Amino acid sequence: MADDFRDLRCKAAQTKAIALDVDGVLTDGRLHIDEQGCEHKIFHSRDGHGIKMLQKLGVEVAIITGRSSPAVLKRAEGLGIKHVILNCTTKGEAIEQLSETLNQPLKHIAAMGDDLIDLPMLNRAGLAATVPEAPAIIRACCDWTSPLPGGQGAVRALIDLIITARGDWPTVLEQHR
Structure with missing residues (x-):
């Protein structure tokens, strides 16, 4: 158990970029579609604040999602996320492309799906994370499962783990004085 925790801390400490799924991670996974066919998504403000904290630390943030949604583009724009891949059916290739674009090895990229x-x-x-309501097969393949559900602070919990492992809390706290 202690070795697993050390391995997790080591992986989190090396994180220079993070790739996030949307439905079930940044949102609770439910799709709200109104009578006009417009899709609405609900994002958690703490996840957004955590993303901004990472960006201020120089950590790149990317969204890789299997769906297309104007709401995702608006949220990404509002958070200053430059790397957004929509309608992605080959997420393995997408994270490899992100690795090349950022000139960062995959071991320095965390992902949450x-x-x-x-x-x-x-x-x-390099660090695979998921949410507690993910299927067991997904949880078994991940290094870490958030204690918080998707769309309810799961991303922020991962970000806090990364900031802790990197030893960046003094910098973050100084930025919030």
Whole structure:
């Protein structure tokens, strides 16, 4: 158990970029579609604040999602996320491309997903994370499972883990004085 924790801390400490799924990770996974066919998503403000904290520390943030949604683009724009891949059915290839674009080895990229489509991305990432409501097969393939559900602070919990492992809390706290 102690070795597993040390390995997790080591992986988190090396994180220079993070790739996030949307449905089930940044949201609770439910799809809200109104009578006009417009899709609405609910994002958690703490996840957004955590993303901004990482960015201020120089950690790149990317969204890799299997769906297309104007709400995702708006949220990414509002958070200053420059790397957004929509309608992605090959997430393993997408994280490899992100690795090349950022000139960062995969071992320095954390990824968070919640379903089978995310598995190729999670398997390639240096740190693979998921949410507690993910299927057991996904949880078994990940290094870490958030104590908080998707869309309810799961991403922030991962970010806090990364900041702790990197020893960046003094910098973060100084930025919030």
